[in-house]
Amino acid sequence: MFGFGQLIDILKKNPKKIVFTEGKDPRILEAASRLLAGTFLHPILVGNPEEIAKSAEECGFNIRGAEIIDPASYDRFDEMIELFCELRKSKGVTPEEAKKTLAQANYFGTMLVKMGVADSLLGGATYSTADTVRPALQLVKTKPGNTIVSSCFILVRPSATGENEVLAMGDCAINIKPTEDELVEIAGEAAECAKIFGVDPKVAFLSYSTYGSGKGEDVDKMRNAAKKAMEKFPSIPIAGELQFDAAVSPRVARTKCPGNEIAGHANTFIFPDINAGNIGYKIAQRLGNFDAYGPILLGLNSPINDLSRGCNASEVYSMAIITAALA
Numbered sequence: 001m002f003g004f005g006q007l008i009d010i011l012k013k014n015p016k017k018i019v020f021t022e023g024k025d026p027r028i029l030e031a032a033s034r035l036l037a038g039t040f041l042h043p044i045l046v047g048n049p050e051e052i053a054k055s056a057e058e059c060g061f062n063i064r065g066a067e068i069i070d071p072a073s074y075d076r077f078d079e080m081i082e083l084f085c086e087l088r089k090s091k092g093v094t095p096e097e098a099k100k101t102l103a104q105a106n107y108f109g110t111m112l113v114k115m116g117v118a119d120s121l122l123g124g125a126t127y128s129t130a131d132t133v134r135p136a137l138q139l140v141k142t143k144p145g146n147t148i149v150s151s152c153f154i155l156v157r158p159s160a161t162g163e164n165e166v167l168a169m170g171d172c173a174i175n176i177k178p179t180e181d182e183l184v185e186i187a188g189e190a191a192e193c194a195k196i197f198g199v200d201p202k203v204a205f206l207s208y209s210t211y212g213s214g215k216g217e218d219v220d221k222m223r224n225a226a227k228k229a230m231e232k233f234p235s236i237p238i239a240g241e242l243q244f245d246a247a248v249s250p251r252v253a254r255t256k257c258p259g260n261e262i263a264g265h266a267n268t269f270i271f272p273d274i275n276a277g278n279i280g281y282k283i284a285q286r287l288g289n290f291d292a293y294g295p296i297l298l299g300l301n302s303p304i305n306d307l308s309r310g311c312n313a314s315e316v317y318s319m320a321i322i323t324a325a326l327a
Contacts (some may be wrong), residue, residue, distance in 0.1 A: 205240025
């Protein structure tokens with residue numbers, strides 16, 4: 001089962017570069033100093049080198065070896081402007097508009113990923129989720145076959161056997177009220193994400209109904225989405241619609257849906273909307289004593305992830321490892 005040591009081992013075999021858009025933030029600097037002490041992930045800090053060095057010195061963090069890139073003096077900035085205009089030509093963006101936009105660290109950092117200077121990006125320590133996701137959608141864009149960006153939380157808790165219990169939950173942060181087809185896409189991405197963390201995904205489409213015990217449009221949506229997902233991903237075990245107790249309790253599953261091999265053993269949960277998802281993962285985190293990692297953004301051509309503005313340095317460090325491991 002999942003442990004950060006496994007992700008670090010993956011990165012040691014193939015070290016990656018990750019760009020931090022808020023280079024002088026003390027939490028970013030502390031995480032960067034920890035990463036620099038290893039050999040598996042190379043941080044790129046966006047910002048003014050003098051300001052970053054001053055902030056690191058004042059906070060007592062050693063960031064020697066970190067690559068610092070300043071939008072104001074980047075030697076490939078003209079190339080970046082040209083590419084930006086090409087990517088946004090449908091919007092009629094001019095070079096002057098591109099220059100102004102790329103002076104913003106969130107757009108500049110995203111372009112570093114698009115240009116292959118970095119493998120992944122982590123932002124949001126001071127930016128909103130929208131300010132991290134918007135440049136990603138405009139520049140990195142969704143993977144072929146994907147229509148949306150979604151998110152997944154990985155929840156981890158030590159079990160009595162000594163191995164970590166790991167669950168995946170989506171979408172708890174991005175799509176407010178996904179359609180049936182969007183739920184199918186969310187399920188496929190969440191299952192693939194779960195595999196990276198050592199989970200053999202068993203997917204449950206959650207509802208207040210278990211196979212017709214309740215009625216309503218929301219029930220129909222989850223039942224139909226589950227059916228479509230089974231057809232699209234025949235190799236992934238999927239069940240639904242299921243109430244949460246039927247999804248996780250073998251005893252309840254035997255009563256509510258006897259003979260279903262996934263019910264009672266689900267570990268990857270698809271919520272009907274962001275309301276249920278956000279509440280659900282936070283209940284698991286606060287009352288179930290799970291550590292929650294995320295939101296992990298899914299469906300993009302390159303790994304770009306968002307931090308909570310209330311994050312600490314430890315969370316930045318963990319999310320940096322997760323983000324780079326997705327590259």
